[in-house]
């Protein structure tokens with residue numbers, strides 16, 4: 574092995590060590606994201622039940638507009654792409670609306686069976 578080759582291997586070993594450290598943080602952050610999302614869905618399940626019990630519509634476009642504007646601003650401040658933040662929020666909210674619809678359908682079929 575030449576002197577240069579040995580230096581490259583050493584550089585790569587250091588880079589791989591750094592990569593491993595960064596990945597440990599990424600794994601922790603991914604776990605935190607899952608816990609945060611689970612907690613958010615726990616809250617929205619409550620909202621879904623409340624809406625179904627009181628015949629309120631599953632979606633609230635006005636509320637969504639406020640959430641998008643707020644999250645875009647937060648993303649911008651945090652140097653995160655606001656377009657991505659908006660897409661991510663819309664993706665989560667679309668899933669929540671599906672859950673709300675399913676809860677409303679279940680509540681409607683229960684009350685018609687009575």
Ligand SMILES: O=C(O)C(=O)C[C@]1(C(=O)O)C=C[C@@H](O)C=C1
Nearest residue numbers: 617620632633634636637666669
């Ligand atoms: O706040 C509500 O009314 C909800 O149902 C929650 C939520 C959300 O996930 O944040 C979902 C659907 C609505 O269109 C708006 C917001």
